[in-house]
Amino acid sequence: MTAIDDRAAAAPHRGQSLRRKEDPRLITGRASYTDDLNITGQLHAAIVRSPEAHAKIVSIDTSAALERDDVVAVYTGEDMADLLGPLPMAWVPPGVDVQNPPHWPLARGTVKHVGDPVAIVLSEDRGAAIDGAEDVFVEYEPLPVCMDIETALEDGAALTHPEIGTNKCHEWSLGGGDIEAGFAAADVIVERRVVNHRVSGAPIEPRGVLADYRAGALTLHTSTQVPHFVRLFAALILGINEEKIRVIAPEVGGGFGAKLQVTGEEMLCSWASRKSGRPVKWIETRSEHMAVCHHGRDQVATVRLGATKDGRLTAIHSKILADMGAYLMLLTPAVPSLGAFVMSGVYDIPAVQTDITTVFTNKCATDAIRGAGRPEATHMIEVCMDQLADELGMDRLELRRKNFIPKDDFPHETALGIVYDSGNYEGALDLLMEKLDLPALEAEKAELAAKGIRRGIGYSTYTEICGLAPSRITGPEGFGLQTGLWESAIVRVTVTGNVVVYTGTSPHGQGHETTMAQIVADKLGVDPAQVEIMHGDTGTGAMGLGTYGSRTTAVGTEAVARAADKVVEKARSIVSHLLEAAPEDIEVHDGKFSVKGSPDKGLALAEVSGVAHVQPEKMPQGMEPGLEETSFYDPENFVFPFGAHACIVDVEEDTGKVKVVRYVAIDDCGPAINPMVIDGQVHGGIAQAIGQALYEHVMYDDTGQLVTGTFVDYALPTAAELPSFETDRTETPSPVNSLGVKGIGEAGTIAATPAVVNAVIDALKPLGVTYMNMPLGPEAVWTAIQEAGQ
Amino acid sequence: MSTTVPVQVTVNGQARNVQVEPRQLLVHLLRDQLGLTGTHVGCDTSNCGACTVHVDGQSCKSCTVLAVQVDGAEITTIEGLGQEGNLHPLQEAFWNNHGLQCGYCTPGMIMAAADLLQRNPDPSEDEVRHGLEGNLCRCTGYHNIVKSVLDAAGKLNVTQVGA
Ligand code: FES
Ligand code: FES
Numbered sequence: 001m002t003a004i005d006d007r008a009a010a011a012p013h014r015g016q017s018l019r020r021k022e023d024p025r026l027i028t029g030r031a032s033y034t035d036d037l038n039i040t041g042q043l044h045a046a047i048v049r050s051p052e053a054h055a056k057i058v059s060i061d062t063s064a065a066l067e068r069d070d071v072v073a074v075y076t077g078e079d080m081a082d083l084l085g086p087l088p089m090a091w092v093p094p095g096v097d098v099q100n101p102p103h104w105p106l107a108r109g110t111v112k113h114v115g116d117p118v119a120i121v122l123s124e125d126r127g128a129a130i131d132g133a134e135d136v137f138v139e140y141e142p143l144p145v146c147m148d149i150e151t152a153l154e155d156g157a158a159l160t161h162p163e164i165g166t167n168k169c170h171e172w173s174l175g176g177g178d179i180e181a182g183f184a185a186a187d188v189i190v191e192r193r194v195v196n197h198r199v200s201g202a203p204i205e206p207r208g209v210l211a212d213y214r215a216g217a218l219t220l221h222t223s224t225q226v227p228h229f230v231r232l233f234a235a236l237i238l239g240i241n242e243e244k245i246r247v248i249a250p251e252v253g254g255g256f257g258a259k260l261q262v263t264g265e266e267m268l269c270s271w272a273s274r275k276s277g278r279p280v281k282w283i284e285t286r287s288e289h290m291a292v293c294h295h296g297r298d299q300v301a302t303v304r305l306g307a308t309k310d311g312r313l314t315a316i317h318s319k320i321l322a323d324m325g326a327y328l329m330l331l332t333p334a335v336p337s338l339g340a341f342v343m344s345g346v347y348d349i350p351a352v353q354t355d356i357t358t359v360f361t362n363k364c365a366t367d368a369i370r371g372a373g374r375p376e377a378t379h380m381i382e383v384c385m386d387q388l389a390d391e392l393g394m395d396r397l398e399l400r401r402k403n404f405i406p407k408d409d410f411p412h413e414t415a416l417g418i419v420y421d422s423g424n425y426e427g428a429l430d431l432l433m434e435k436l437d438l439p440a441l442e443a444e445k446a447e448l449a450a451k452g453i454r455r456g457i458g459y460s461t462y463t464e465i466c467g468l469a470p471s472r473i474t475g476p477e478g479f480g481l482q483t484g485l486w487e488s489a490i491v492r493v494t495v496t497g498n499v500v501v502y503t504g505t506s507p508h509g510q511g512h513e514t515t516m517a518q519i520v521a522d523k524l525g526v527d528p529a530q531v532e533i534m535h536g537d538t539g540t541g542a543m544g545l546g547t548y549g550s551r552t553t554a555v556g557t558e559a560v561a562r563a564a565d566k567v568v569e570k571a572r573s574i575v576s577h578l579l580e581a582a583p584e585d586i587e588v589h590d591g592k593f594s595v596k597g598s599p600d601k602g603l604a605l606a607e608v609s610g611v612a613h614v615q616p617e618k619m620p621q622g623m624e625p626g627l628e629e630t631s632f633y634d635p636e637n638f639v640f641p642f643g644a645h646a647c648i649v650d651v652e653e654d655t656g657k658v659k660v661v662r663y664v665a666i667d668d669c670g671p672a673i674n675p676m677v678i679d680g681q682v683h684g685g686i687a688q689a690i691g692q693a694l695y696e697h698v699m700y701d702d703t704g705q706l707v708t709g710t711f712v713d714y715a716l717p718t719a720a721e722l723p724s725f726e727t728d729r730t731e732t733p734s735p736v737n738s739l740g741v742k743g744i745g746e747a748g749t750i751a752a753t754p755a756v757v758n759a760v761i762d763a764l765k766p767l768g769v770t771y772m773n774m775p776l777g778p779e780a781v782w783t784a785i786q787e788a789g790q
Numbered sequence: 791m792s793t794t795v796p797v798q799v800t801v802n803g804q805a806r807n808v809q810v811e812p813r814q815l816l817v818h819l820l821r822d823q824l825g826l827t828g829t830h831v832g833c834d835t836s837n838c839g840a841c842t843v844h845v846d847g848q849s850c851k852s853c854t855v856l857a858v859q860v861d862g863a864e865i866t867t868i869e870g871l872g873q874e875g876n877l878h879p880l881q882e883a884f885w886n887n888h889g890l891q892c893g894y895c896t897p898g899m900i901m902a903a904a905d906l907l908q909r910n911p912d913p914s915e916d917e918v919r920h921g922l923e924g925n926l927c928r929c930t931g932y933h934n935i936v937k938s939v940l941d942a943a944g945k946l947n948v949t950q951v952g953a
Binding site for chain 2: 017019020022023024025026027028029030031032033035036126127202203204205206251252253254255256285286287508509510511676677679680683684685686687688710711712716718719720722724725748
């Protein structure tokens with residue numbers, strides 16, 4: 001047998017693009033999302049929301065609503081005095097003062113942004129609940145609004161929370177190396193103002209909640225990425241014992257961070273169910289989603305990047321102003337700091353410094369949206385690398401290659417003391433250039449320019465930090481998250497020899513029912529069709545922390561693998577006992593637990609399980625019956641996926657319209673489990689980043705009114721705007737986990753915005769445009785062209 | 791309760807007589823009254839296409855039509871297009887090509903694509919992209935959706951030629 005045959009026999013399903021186990025229910029319309037669920041006796045909720053960005057609530061008149069036959073109840077913030085605390089924020093960095101004004105499910109006394117909830121109306125019928133909400137009359141006394149982070153800290157600025165006396169939320173710094181010496185050693189320093197504007201996660205399924213409190217117990221169906229967090233905080237806020245709460249994430253129609261939250265609506269509907277004695281259902285409208293589901297990004301940074309004249313990087317300093325919006329939600333103030341961990345990117349930079357100031361404004365809260373801090377950091381670095389190359393008169397890829405951390409220098413400790421697990425940045429860039437066919441692209445440039453079309457090519461070489469996370473680094477005494485970030489899994493072999501896996505993660509489109517099954521099937525010598533993955537339910541087994549931060553494969557699947565390994569160990573003991581062979585001589589081969597060297601002599605998992613469940617007396621003496629194991633896994637380190645992306649754009653000179661004509665992505669997330677699924681994650685990430693770079697922008701006017709309140713004004717890219725993507729992979733194993741894997745869910749979003757922006761700037765250089773900030777809509781691009789031509 | 795009016799429709803081949811509020815949208819008739827929850831709601835401005843069904847053989851955003859307007863019409867939803875064991879070639883192609891992730895846009899996307907292929911059985915990539923412009927997907931970046939539709943078109947054509 002060759003080595004490849006051996007590997008295929010040992011792991012026949014890993015690395016295969018198996019079609020997904022979750023798809024049959026989804027393609028036939030038979031999946032159950034939250035809005036597809038109903039409980040007998042349920043009431044429908046509609047939420048009365050503030051039209052004002054900042055105002056005192058003078059009075060709330062619910063009488064007209066209550067007079068309606070079909071309205072059952074109306075509650076306001078005053079009715080909710082029995083809550084044990086406000087909505088949670090889970091980041092308490094040691095020694096750092098973070099202002100955290102209370103944030104209630106229904107406003108108490110004042111409203112702080114458009115969409116702030118003021119009252120809830122319950123009715124037998126969804127339409128009637130909305131009618132009832134229109135009959136709740138709220139008198140507001142408008143207060144001055146703070147809308148601009150760059151002036152929010154000036155004297156005399158309107159205060160979002162007057163009681164704090166400032167709009168500043170907190171300051172936080174992370175640095176390593178001698179930053180002053182670094183810049184002193186530089187021959188060239190570029191400084192740019194880098195804007196990463198506000199975006200919406202906008203999963204196509206809006207959020208939804210169906211809460212059912214009865215006989216002292218709460219069952220909460222919610223479209224969430226984090227059912228276990230929701231349970232914990234529901235217990236703390238509502239004063240219900242944790243074991244009496246079951247949180248279920250049914251089919252979840254996308255998250256992108258928007259559903260990594262403990263929301264006011266979850267607490268409100270649960271509370272209202274307890275209060276009214278009826279199940280309560282609330283389904284978010286898209287307009288509500290745009291106004292009140294947390295947004296992402298919204299940072300303005302001043303980035304300085306220094307290098308010697310031969311292109312050696314000496315220092316990077318990034319001063320970030322981040323918009324928190326009106327309240328801190330689960331991770332709001334921690335998001336910008338996540339980027340600080342990788343502020344030196346794929347480069348060996350001796351001095352790195354990030355200084356973050358966070359600011360309150362009268363806007364919806366920001367929080368984690370796909371990438372959370374790392375897209376912003378990567379954008380700062382990669383855009384400034386191009387700017388520096390121009391300043392140095394050096395080829396931008398040569399500058400990058402010159403400063404890459406070399407592949408034989410891993411694990412690599414950065415100036416910040418962060419240890420990158422593994423990498424081969426040249427390898428990824430080499431493969432990218434192979435795919436790109438640069439000469440052909442360049443050759444078309446002149447021809448296109450004659451037609452008024454400017455072609456540009458942009459690059460991004462990136463790494464990111466994911467697989468959240470080693471608890472010792474991210475936890476209370478480290479970074480300050482008030483939780484460990486481990487995962488757990490239970491692997492249970494049924495009597496008939498099939499497998500049920502319980503994971504504490506909560507996937508919502510990423511395909512883990514398939515990829516986890518591939519891993520388990522290989523370990524136990526069964527077919528993935530025989531392995532069922534149960535997730536998203538606090539009532540059915542494994543504890544966990546949920547799905548976000550590209551953690552589910554690197555942490556959750558590793559926990560599953562470890563539990564499966566324990567099952568294998570037990571099965572080997574049983575088989576060795578039955579076959580009278582040494583346990584170390586039993587291997588899983590071709591679907592059987594067999595004795596090394598005599599593959600015919602062996603037992604299939606079903607036979608082993610039969611013994612463990614039906615005839616436990618045949619097991620080794622003293623061994624417990626059953627074939628089921630649990631594993632808790634807390635990673636030793638983060639994992640650091642990486643890659644090299646190129647974007648090719650054509651820009652119409654006359655209109656400023658940008659068209660992405662090709663996008664080539666090389667990503668490395670370790671040895672693939674299911675290449676098709678990886679590609680899918682990359683595609684979606686790139687599309688979301690192209691959306692941000694070119695089309696998407698959550699905008700408020702000066703009075704705090706939301707301008708982009710629907711999909712009419714907030715432009716998600718459609719199929720017509722995007723090209724097909726060209727993807728490939730290199731595979732550099734991570735030493736952190738036994739599977740060698742890294743996360744891939746956010747990579748596209750992290751890598752792609754600078755590739756797009758660099759491409760547009762490259763296209764416009766012949767016209768005199770040297771720098772631009774996102775979003776690069778036609779008007780912005782056209783204006784830049786006109787201004788450069790003057 | 792407001793007054794209701796009778797509506798007679800054929801849904802997935804079955805005649806149904808229902809009473810609806812005059813303001814009721816087709817999507818809510820399908821989901822709430824007929825229990826066909828495969829048709830989804832993703833927006834309130836007729837942008838996302840998650841609610842796409844066929845009305846008299848043509849694709850239609852069911853959040854944009856009042857239930858009373860479909861009196862006498864024939865409606866097909868994702869549940870009527872094909873079922874497990876008897877999948878429509880588009881459903882099969884979406885499965886084979888990873889044309890979906892969270893699945894929320896998928897029923898609408900498949901119904902829109904089915905209509906597109908009826909009108910244009912052999913579309914180019916560009917025609918597929920423009921043909922699906924009214925349907926938003928946040929997960930797939932459309933890459934594998936387009937691939938799925940082209941794959942299904944090829945298979946449908948082979949079937950037709952062979953028939
Ligand atoms: S629900 Fe979005 S178009 Fe119909
Ligand atoms: S698959 Fe999730 S929105 Fe399309």
